[in-house]
Amino acid sequence: MKAEPTVKAVGVGFIALALTALSLLKGGSLILVFASLLAAATLAVAYAEATRAAGVLSTLRVERRTPTRTAEGVEDRVTITVENLSVESLPYLTVEDRPPSRSRASGYKGRVGLGPRERAEAWYVIRPAPGYQVFTGILLSTGDPLGLFKAYRQVKAASSITVMPLSLKEAARGGHALGAVEPIVSRARGASLEYYQIREYQYGDDLRYASWTATARTGRLMVWEGLSDVRVDVAVYADLSGPSWPGTPGDAPADWIMRIALTAASQAVSSGGSLWYTILRGEVWEVEGPLKGSDAIEALRLRLSLVGPDNSTFRVKLEDSLYSLLSRTPPSAAKIILLAPGVSLGRVLGVLEEFPSTSCTTLVLLVAPVGGSPFEEAVRRVEEKLYREWRHRFARIGVGLGLVASKGEAFSYAARIGRMLSRGSLC
Numbered sequence: 001m002k003a004e005p006t007v008k009a010v011g012v013g014f015i016a017l018a019l020t021a022l023s024l025l026k027g028g029s030l031i032l033v034f035a036s037l038l039a040a041a042t043l044a045v046a047y048a049e050a051t052r053a054a055g056v057l058s059t060l061r062v063e064r065r066t067p068t069r070t071a072e073g074v075e076d077r078v079t080i081t082v083e084n085l086s087v088e089s090l091p092y093l094t095v096e097d098r099p100p101s102r103s104r105a106s107g108y109k110g111r112v113g114l115g116p117r118e119r120a121e122a123w124y125v126i127r128p129a130p131g132y133q134v135f136t137g138i139l140l141s142t143g144d145p146l147g148l149f150k151a152y153r154q155v156k157a158a159s160s161i162t163v164m165p166l167s168l169k170e171a172a173r174g175g176h177a178l179g180a181v182e183p184i185v186s187r188a189r190g191a192s193l194e195y196y197q198i199r200e201y202q203y204g205d206d207l208r209y210a211s212w213t214a215t216a217r218t219g220r221l222m223v224w225e226g227l228s229d230v231r232v233d234v235a236v237y238a239d240l241s242g243p244s245w246p247g248t249p250g251d252a253p254a255d256w257i258m259r260i261a262l263t264a265a266s267q268a269v270s271s272g273g274s275l276w277y278t279i280l281r282g283e284v285w286e287v288e289g290p291l292k293g294s295d296a297i298e299a300l301r302l303r304l305s306l307v308g309p310d311n312s313t314f315r316v317k318l319e320d321s322l323y324s325l326l327s328r329t330p331p332s333a334a335k336i337i338l339l340a341p342g343v344s345l346g347r348v349l350g351v352l353e354e355f356p357s358t359s360c361t362t363l364v365l366l367v368a369p370v371g372g373s374p375f376e377e378a379v380r381r382v383e384e385k386l387y388r389e390w391r392h393r394f395a396r397i398g399v400g401l402g403l404v405a406s407k408g409e410a411f412s413y414a415a416r417i418g419r420m421l422s423r424g425s426l427c
Contacts, residue, residue, distance in 0.1 A: 001058045001151055003050035009043060009148040016040045043148065050149030052088065053142040057153050059086040060114075062138055064097065064157045069305070071164045072130045072250075073171065079123040080138060084114040094141045099126045100133035100161075102249040102309065129249035130165035130258050132308035134158070162305040165258035167266050197225050233333035234268035235276040235289070236261045237325055238304070239318075242282065244340030244367070245309040253367040257338040258304045260365065264336040265300050269293065276333070278325040279303060281310055285321035287328055315343060322351045331355070335362040 016039035023032035061083040096109040105126035112120040138157045143150040198214045201221040214222035238261045244254040268275045275296045276289030
């Protein structure tokens with residue numbers, strides 16, 4: 001491990017050469033000669049110190065500690081421990097660590113000093129997005145006190161975190177209800193319905209169920225919700241191929257696909273129904289189910305947390321995976337098909353037309369990125385064009401089609417899923 005000159009060292013060396021040349025032109029001026037010798041001596045001493053520090057740098061033991069599993073929205077602490085195994089000190093050590101790309105954190109870059117056989121710790125906080133997150137190496141650097149020479153060491157401290165996604169309701173609560181089962185919410189009144197909550201009116205709610213006493217008390221239009229006692233089976237298809245991952249961490253299509261998938265699954269489990277699910281990643285897919293009980297939610301949540309970004313740009317097995325899911329689920333089960341940007345709706349429509357009995361129980365959602373970057377706007381325009389071209393064909397077979405373009409719209413689609421499941425039909 002060698003010490004490398006920095007821009008400062010190059011500048012000092014150039015000054016030393018210039019002073020030497022100038023002293024020769026001036027007839028060997030003692031001041032110029034002394035200045036040039038001082039610059040050269042400074043470089044020599046700095047290089048010797050940087051070389052010594054580089055030797056100590058090679059003996060350091062570095063460890064990164066992270067939680068192996070966490071939940072979306074939770075701030076986690078990443079700790080980096082550096083131990084000096086040599087008998088020499090290392091007063092100038094810079095530690096730089098970068099979190100996974102799908103994490104809302106700037107990473108850590110700080111300076112520590114180590115004496116002989118000493119240990120130091122540095123830490124920073126990250127908030128990772130759902131899925132499988134991988135940390136890269138840690139960069140260590142040292143040098144002389146003047147910063148003329150630097151020595152670098154890249155440490156392969158591989159570690160990872162599996163981040164459990166939340167459903168839409170859990171995300172709205174800040175993740176405090178992780179693992180709870182969400183009840184099916186019905187917009188109808190009746191003797192068989194148990195009271196659920198009074199909440200603010202949302203677009204599409206039936207005004208016949210407005211709570212006028214709560215409206216008068218709060219000054220905002222409030223509606224009544226009850227719990228349905230209808231048993232509902234749900235099949236979830238989640239497209240988590242390569243095009244679903246670009247975007248702001250936490251607001252990429254993959255993040256919303258996971259949340260909506262868990263929302264639909266929670267509705268099924270709360271009614272005592274069964275759950276089937278398929279996760280597509282390029283050429284890799286699987287069908288799981290039927291699953292029941294709270295274990296079904298945790299099984300889906302854990303499976304989603306193990307999925308990370310990949311480079312699959314083509315959904316080679318889209319028809320096969322969707323056909324397999326539809327053929328294994330009963331016609332009466334609600335089908336939630338969650339698609340990432342760039343999918344050909346014609347391929348999806350071709351599979352759905354082979355199952356005409358599912359036309360009134362299938363909901364197709366095109367999930368576009370959230371935000372205002374040029375890439376996201378371009379994707380949204382493409383999705384809107386697809387919607388205009390294919391809307392009449394989907395309407396003919398009774399499939400609802402929507403665009404999730406913002407958080408507000410995502411929550412309205414979650415309410416739409418709830419209404420569909422409580423009725424058992426889209427038609």
